[in-house]
Amino acid sequence: MPEIHALPNIARNPGVPLQLDWFDQIAVNTPAAERRAATLTTRRTVKKEWQAAWLVNAVRCMDLTTLAGDDTPERVRRLCAKARSPLADHILDGLGLAGLTTGAVCVYPTLVSTAVKALDGTGVPVASVATGFPAGLMPLNLRLAEILYAVDHGADEIDIVITRAHVLDGNWSALYDEVAEMREACGAAHLKAILATGDLKTLRNVYKASMVAMQAGADFIKTSTGKEGVNATLPVSLVMARALRDYGARTGQKIGFKPAGGMKTAKDAIAWQILMKEELGDDWLKPDLFRLGASSMLADIERQLEHHLTGRYAASSRHAIA
Template sequence: MTHTATATTHPLPQIAEPRNPGTALDLDRVMRATANRSAIERRAATLPGRRSVKKAHQAAWLARAISCIDLTTLSGDDTAGRVARLCGKAKAPVRRDILEALDLPDLTVGAVCVYHDMIAPAVRHLDGSGIPVAAVSTGFPAGLSPFHLRLAEIGESVSAGASEIDIVISRRHVLTGDWQALYDEMRAFRQACGEAHVKAILATGELGTLRNVARASLVCMMAGADFIKTSTGKEGVNATLPVSLVMMRAIRDYHDWTGIRVGYKPAGGISKAKDAITYLALVKEELGDRWLRPDLFRFGASSLLGDIERQLEHHLTGAYSAAWRHALA
């Protein structure tokens, strides 16, 4: 039987999809979630060789990938000037002549993702563009600061103008199987975000097993996460195809149960255009075409855009240019 949740809609500029209101914690459903590592790895290994697109089809997939990028800078030496250049790239992600030749003059990225202190310049430079600002929060990347400060950080970032908040969960709740604590934490983060959309970063490289990934995904969605995200980009292992497969199937199960679509964001280590196409193909196969939009799928990336731009120029000219001709920021 389908569980019907009462959803509210607070759309980002590119969407009109109902938000995930969450459900009560269903521990029976959580504990039934499992993962067959060998089968998952076999399935993931077949995808890069089986899904290949060429020429105009490849260009179209790469353009879609650009529209789903959270263009990101999360460095200790970030400055307002760097963020201004990043926002310029977000609004014009590919050289104008290439976009015009592809008949995509208005193509932009999905969002710009920054630390809290860089929200103000990002909001200022993206004003009128329709591109949302995302902020990492809750003691990113470790998530080990005092709980009341993590909640306060969310509030500060929303007040500063961020319309998306990327939170980090407490990995210890997953590793010790304290699903109630994870649910309560995620629920509090969701409420602190208000109308800002919340992406729950699972830090999957630190969760130990794929079964833990599956269960953490479900708990975060039950608690109201609008997106589930693989990684901070700071772990030793970040986004992988097996982890993505597990998380996407959890999203599919949650949608079948509640009728609510939750977004997915792989982050960390995705830097090549061919890898972006592989991830998009996996989304198409596991979740369907509706998820191939920036309101339900994002890449957390910084260097990916540069390689895609080079591939698009190759599509038009037959030659690869030097990377410096496609500066990111």
Template sequence: MQSKVDHMTAQLPQMVEPRNPGQDLDLDWVLSAQANRSAIERRAGTLPGRRSVKKDYQAAWLLKAITCIDLTTLAGDDTEGRVRRLCAKARQPVRHDIMEKLGVEGITTGAVCVYHDMVAPAVEALQGTGIPVAAVSTGFPAGLSPFHLRVAEIGESVKAGADEIDIVISRRHVLTGNWQALYDEMKEFRAACGDAHVKAILATGELGSLRNVARTSLVCMMAGADFIKTSTGKESVNATLPVSLVMIRAIRDYHERTGYRVGYKPAGGISKAKDALVYLSLIKEELGDRWLQPDMFRFGASSLLGDIERQLEHHVTGAYSAGWRHAAG
């Protein structure tokens, strides 16, 4: 088992990969991006039934998934105590007795994601672990607060110790085809992040079409996004396989043309271990093994970890336990 889960500790992209510097806005490239919905849905529909891993291999893939989770709490009733408990779960995501039976140690989640007010307690709770703290920003989730305040919010979260900033774009720029405004906005957000890396949340459920998803992905990468992310988790439609296929093919296209790798983060609605395996197989097939590391791929999730831990307990004991035995924090 150990050989299948080596090198899973989380690291920031700028530590192991040249950071995407962005480039000038290339409207010819952006407007040439198209999306064949029927072909995309047909390809996405083959994945759940065509890819299956069992036994030790499934356990190894589930451990891999854990290292790629942004363990998240974005509730209005968040408290410092809840965040500290979540951070303890990020440090020890699977019960010690299960990990001992698997013969694995040192597994952590990829990051902990919180609102700005919870950044400081999260940083304190994770001190010395190497687990990054991500903060949602720029008027999350709607992104409709005054622009100067959105930029200032990024700066405050960075000052508080956030290593990663999950920003939300202005959907209206996409819906009106104002690609220059989207590029300028994203570029300023990236500059405000400084050394903290930036995940651009596209809110794909509100963009109107898969073609808009493809074009928005390219514009955000041209403006210097380190990651592109599907959703805030607050929209009526969040991460889906067709949307994911469009976004990761845009990432592949960008890498082929520029030489820079950009990460991918599906978020919202991914709560089952079997779904995590499907997403990992999609990444492996479309982008390759390099993107299966936590500096290039993350799940935005709050409940996914509990189901993965439950499946791992079944793997070592042969029985399913109650969900309350795998509390999130």
């Protein structure tokens, strides 16, 4: 069986000095963005073996995540076992695949060391939320200390949360300085900047916050914590993808994108991949530049793949929970 190998990492984003003129006059046509998002899945459809291939790709781009108040080391070890082998053996055999893993496992800082041990030798990165997740309303020195703690315990990626008030107040220099300090604290670990777009009120704010985070050195921009009232949506993701494209055109730098929260089905997994392909190209269909923060959709993907192979939907109890 062919093996699936991890691709080499994209070069880190060095950032640039704060450039207000890159975004201060930006205008976003909200109805047009909503129309464009609504037609993404109607203009392009994938069926049969092509659908199966897109769903397998979604699995390898997934950040398998547990961020609950009752998380335990045993739950994290179970999640890591699912990350190492996300699909049942008979599905992998039927598809002719081997070596499939998820893109990463994401946990709280205190459980990073557990995840690192459980994933040793697999090549699956460990991501940690930090900086007072999910609200981020902690003094900056404590937020930086949390990053350092997670990195010291082996985290490969840090998912930080920004101070939403900086965006709502238009205090772009404060937002830039905050993200830049977090980027420095990450060291070799990649920084994923969570914008909490459901709290930012307008698509213009989403574009501006995206651009500032990238200028400050974010390696990924991410829609949501999954804890907001509104999490990842296609219109918001479209605006963030346009910001990624504009930043890349100015700097030559490729920045990753991670939608998170609110996505639960295999259909959602395909919709966001179509957005990536149409707006940014095939490079953003690889885990170096695209992650899905939606662990709950894995069960539906597994059911759809089994249906592809057998023509029948299995009971959910047949599949290991993520």
